[in-house]
Amino acid sequence: MSRPPIEHYVNPEPFNPQSLLELTPEQERYYMASQWRLAWWKLKRHRLAVISASFLTLMYLVVIFAEAVAPYDLEERHTQYLFAPPQELNFFDEGEFVGPFVYGIAVTLDMEKLQWVYGEDRSKRYPLRFFCSDNDYPGASYRFWGLFDSSFHLVCPAEGGQFFLLGTDRLGRDMLSRIIYGARISLTLGLIGISISFFLGITIGGVAGYYGGLVDSVVQRVIEIIRSFPMLPLLMTLSAILPVTWPPTLIFIGITVLLALLDWPGLARAVRSKLLALREEDFCVAAQLMGAKPGRVIMKHLMPSFVSHLIASATLSIPTMILGETALSFLGLGLRPPVTSWGVLLNEAQNINYVVLYPWLLYPVIPVILVVLAYQFLGDGLLDAADPYKH
Amino acid sequence: MLRYIVRRILIMIPTLLVISVLVFTIIQLPPGDYLTTMVNELQAQGENVNQERIAYLREEYGLDRSPVEQYLYWVGGMLQGDMGHSFEHDKPVADVVGDRMFLTMVVAFVTTLFVYVMSFPIGVYSAVRQYSVGDFALSFLGFIGLATPNFLLALVLMYLAKAYFGTDIGGLMDAQYIDKPWTWGKVMSVLEHLWVPVIVIGTAGTAGMIRRLRANLLDELHKQYVVTAKAKGLAPGKVLVKYPLRMALNPFIADIGNLLPEMISGAVIVSVVLGLETTGPMLLKALQSQDMYLAGSFLMFISLLTVVGTLISDLALAVLDPRIRLEGGRKR
Numbered sequence: 158m159s160r161p162p163i164e165h166y167v168n169p170e171p172f173n174p175q176s177l178l179e180l181t182p183e184q185e186r187y188y189m190a191s192q193w194r195l196a197w198w199k200l201k202r203h204r205l206a207v208i209s210a211s212f213l214t215l216m217y218l219v220v221i222f223a224e225a226v227a228p229y230d231l232e233e234r235h236t237q238y239l240f241a242p243p244q245e246l247n248f249f250d251e252g253e254f255v256g257p258f259v260y261g262i263a264v265t266l267d268m269e270k271l272q273w274v275y276g277e278d279r280s281k282r283y284p285l286r287f288f289c290s291d292n293d294y295p296g297a298s299y300r301f302w303g304l305f306d307s308s309f310h311l312v313c314p315a316e317g318g319q320f321f322l323l324g325t326d327r328l329g330r331d332m333l334s335r336i337i338y339g340a341r342i343s344l345t346l347g348l349i350g351i352s353i354s355f356f357l358g359i360t361i362g363g364v365a366g367y368y369g370g371l372v373d374s375v376v377q378r379v380i381e382i383i384r385s386f387p388m389l390p391l392l393m394t395l396s397a398i399l400p401v402t403w404p405p406t407l408i409f410i411g412i413t414v415l416l417a418l419l420d421w422p423g424l425a426r427a428v429r430s431k432l433l434a435l436r437e438e439d440f441c442v443a444a445q446l447m448g449a450k451p452g453r454v455i456m457k458h459l460m461p462s463f464v465s466h467l468i469a470s471a472t473l474s475i476p477t478m479i480l481g482e483t484a485l486s487f488l489g490l491g492l493r494p495p496v497t498s499w500g501v502l503l504n505e506a507q508n509i510n511y512v513v514l515y516p517w518l519l520y521p522v523i524p525v526i527l528v529v530l531a532y533q534f535l536g537d538g539l540l541d542a543a544d545p546y547k548h
Numbered sequence: 549m550l551r552y553i554v555r556r557i558l559i560m561i562p563t564l565l566v567i568s569v570l571v572f573t574i575i576q577l578p579p580g581d582y583l584t585t586m587v588n589e590l591q592a593q594g595e596n597v598n599q600e601r602i603a604y605l606r607e608e609y610g611l612d613r614s615p616v617e618q619y620l621y622w623v624g625g626m627l628q629g630d631m632g633h634s635f636e637h638d639k640p641v642a643d644v645v646g647d648r649m650f651l652t653m654v655v656a657f658v659t660t661l662f663v664y665v666m667s668f669p670i671g672v673y674s675a676v677r678q679y680s681v682g683d684f685a686l687s688f689l690g691f692i693g694l695a696t697p698n699f700l701l702a703l704v705l706m707y708l709a710k711a712y713f714g715t716d717i718g719g720l721m722d723a724q725y726i727d728k729p730w731t732w733g734k735v736m737s738v739l740e741h742l743w744v745p746v747i748v749i750g751t752a753g754t755a756g757m758i759r760r761l762r763a764n765l766l767d768e769l770h771k772q773y774v775v776t777a778k779a780k781g782l783a784p785g786k787v788l789v790k791y792p793l794r795m796a797l798n799p800f801i802a803d804i805g806n807l808l809p810e811m812i813s814g815a816v817i818v819s820v821v822l823g824l825e826t827t828g829p830m831l832l833k834a835l836q837s838q839d840m841y842l843a844g845s846f847l848m849f850i851s852l853l854t855v856v857g858t859l860i861s862d863l864a865l866a867v868l869d870p871r872i873r874l875e876g877g878r879k880r
Contacts, residue, residue: 382566385858389813390831390850394843397835398577480697484817487699488832506703507821513710522700530695 196465199542206538209531216528220341224299226311227334228320231497235319235329237264240515241275243324243332250282258284262319283318287311324517326505335502336521342498343479344528346413350478353417355471358424363455365425366432373429380422388419392481396490405496412491416478427470431463465543473536476529483525499525552866560859567851568626572619575844626848645830649849652815652826654738656853659746659811660804663753668800670754671761675796676788678766686758693755698814702748702821717744721825745822749815753807761800768792798869804861809854816850 173179180188190198200206219226235241244259261281265274289310298308314320323332365376392415399411435441436459444458485491486500487507494501499521505511506518587602674683709717721737768774769792777787819828827846834842 378563378566382563382570385563385809385851385854386567386570387809387813387816387850387854390816390847391813393816393831393835394574394847397838397843398574398840476695484697484699488817488820490832490835503700503703509703509706509710509716512703512707516707516711519704519707522704525700526692526696529697530691533691533695 192461192465196542200538203538203541205534206542209534209538212527212531213535216340216344216524216531219337220344222311223337223341224301224307225309227331227337228310228313228322229331229334230299231330231335231338233330233334235325235331237329238262238275238319238321238325239273239329240327241319241321241325241329242515243517244319244321245277246322255282256284258282258315259318259320262321281318283315283320285320286313286315289313323520324515326502326518332502332517332520335497336499336524339497339499339502339521340524342409342492342496343482343500343525346409346416346482346498347475347479350413350416350420351471351475353414354420354424354474354478355467357417357421359428359467361421362425362428363432366429367436367451367455367459369433376425376429380426383419383422386419388481389484392416392419392485393488393490396485405493409492409496412482412485416481419481420474420478423474424467424470427467428463431466432459435459435462466540469536469539469543472532472539475536476532479525479532480529549866553863556859556862556866560855564852564855567855568623568848569619571844571848571851572622574847575840576615576618626845645827645845648825648827648830651738651824652828652850653853655742655745655749655815655819655824655826656808656812656857658742659750659753659815660807660857662746662750663757663807663811666750666754667757667761671758671800672765672788672793674758674762675765675769678762690755690758693751694759696751698748698752699817699821701751702745702818705744705748706821717822745815745818745824748822749811749818752814753811756810757800757803757807760803761796764796764799765792768795798865801861801865801868804864805858808857808861812850812854 187195241262244262247258247260248254248256250258261278261283263276263278265276266272267274289312290308298306301307312320321331321333323336325331326335361376365373395415396412399408403411432455441454441458444454449457482491482498483500483503486498487503489504489507492498492501502521503519503525506521512518670686674686677683706717709715721734721741769788771792774787774792777791778784782790815826816828816831818824819826820832823829827849831843831846831850834840834846
């Protein structure tokens with residue numbers, strides 16, 4: 158006896174009991190992704206962090222190719238143009254498009270005030286040249302990173318013309334070029350310093366957190382004491398006792414090490430607290446029971462779970478270092494003139510009466526703030542992304 | 549409570565001791581003492597050096613004794629209010645310093661007050677109205693404030709005031725009051741000048757505090773007891789003030805331990821830029837002329853200020869939070 162036909166609709170396909178548990182390819186991709194991949198996806202969604210990262214990349218490219226990007230050499234002096242104001246970059250001349258160019262500088266001597274007065278000479282027009290080399294831009298050759306000779310410049314002034322986009326300083330040196338060269342010192346100092354501090358922080362914090370007990374309390378006290386010193390006065394004092402006889406490069410290294418020595422406690426403390434929490438976890442105990450040595454447990458089992466977090470914190474303390482160096486050099490206690498950093502440039506702006514007359518001496522402030530802001534945003538984004546499982 | 553206070557003060561002593569040893573080591577680090585430098589300078593100028601006077605000075609200031617003895621001498625003097633002798637000014641450090649230490653404390657105190665008064669309402673507003681236009685605007689301002697180093701802010705403000713208003717915003721009092729005894733007019737003059745450095749030094753701290761208070765309060769606001777309280781029909785204001793705010797207040801007060809060193813070190817360099825009559829410019833000058841005793845005294849004083857400030861914040865926290873009072877010690 159056949160069953161009567163069913164009235165309602167029935168899907169003819171065979172029933173799949175797993176249908177609700179099955180993942181779409183998209184979901185699968187998400188669930189199977191590694192921690193780093195997830196972090197990367199999360200970072201990419203943080204718009205400000207992405208913009209900051211691109212900006213910083215650009216800055217570091219400039220740092221690498223400073224000689225080629227800067228229109229003039231670091232120490233090139235234009236003795237007829239001392240304290241020349243910034244030249245305006247124009248594209249149109251009398252309503253006609255001519256591409257980027259600057260007008261000539263008209264120099265007159267004010268006999269009453271006995272000072273040079275700089276104006277615009279509209280009759281002369283100097284279009285900028287791009288991708289110049291030795292044959293069309295005399296005096297362009299330099300030693301790239303002190304390694305090999307080159308004369309390539311991204312942009313250079315027209316023949317017989319000047320190109321002082323940000324004015325010149327007391328000795329007639331182009332501010333823009335000096336800021337570009339200064340970036341090399343200011344930005345690498347931050348990176349070197351953070352590497353040292355990162356190493357110290359992980360080692361000391363790791364030892365304290367892993368062993369606990371007496372070692373931990375000693376390290377804790379040391380950290381507390383270092384942190385209870387106000388950083389800048391201590392830094393000032395320490396850098397003041399660096400011997401005056403040291404050559405500038407040694408001073409650079411000395412300052413970097415000092416900055417790192419005062420910076421590691423923050424990182425060490427973060428490492429320690431994470432380790433203390435993690436070392437009680439089952440996977441860690443399991444590793445220990447199987448006979449793993451402390452070094453292996455720390456590096457292989459504990460580190461991966463918080464290293465992303467550490468990278469984020471380290472990124473956040475790079476600006477502190479850059480600012481520390483800027484402050485020191487600004488006060489004249491840090492790097493010294495043949496080495497040029499943004500702080501050294503700002504040192505010239507210490508006298509406010511000078512600055513009122515020649516406001517362009519303050520321009521190095523802008524890159525300092527931008528870089529610090531960018532690191533700040535990037536660090537925030539990294540901190541968010543460091544724990545991709547949190548919502 | 550009393551036991552906690554006593555314990556907390558006892559902990560402070562070894563910290564201060566270690567700090568003093570460190571500071572003294574720093575003073576001693578440059579090769580030679582001040583007298584050798586002085587002798588060298590005099591000889592370079594072709595002047596005759598009176599060996600007897602040098603020997604006398606050496607003995608007088610204990611420069612011929614062992615480092616340990618010198619340290620004890622220094623610390624002992626410190627405890628009696630004798631801060632040593634400034635070789636550059638050839639005066640006791642206490643005389644050179646004068647009002648400056650007091651003014652430094654005034655600036656630090658007023659700035660701390662400013663930071664708290666500013667950041668508390670703004671932080672609460674930002675958290676309660678999260679993602680509102682006001683929150684975004686304030687967060688953005690906060691980021692700028694956090695990223696702008698305060699000495700550069702001081703520099704730019706000085707420039708703007710001078711270039712556009714023709715006024716000098718530097719200094720902590722009118723010129724006629726400098727190094728004069730305290731009068732009513734001097735107090736008023738200081739108050740008139742105080743707001744510029746306070747704002748400049750306080751900006752970064754305020755921005756940081758706002759961010760932390762906002763984050764703490766947001767954490768609390770997302771907890772379930774808040775939802776329960778709301779669901780039971782408690783008035784929004786009461787829900788906020790009764791529990792989450794009190795929870796979020798703790799780290800806010802405790803943060804003074806981080807805030808104070810930050811502000812005091814910021815104040816040093818800002819006061820150099822603004823030319824304040826505080827310890828900052830003095831410290832710089834002492835460092836530049838390698839007058840290490842003077843510099844060491846300043847460093848010690850500044851560190852002492854920080855340690856005492858942290859102590860006060862700990863005590864305030866103990867009053868506020870019975871858990872700390874009873875367990876003893878803050879958990880960080």
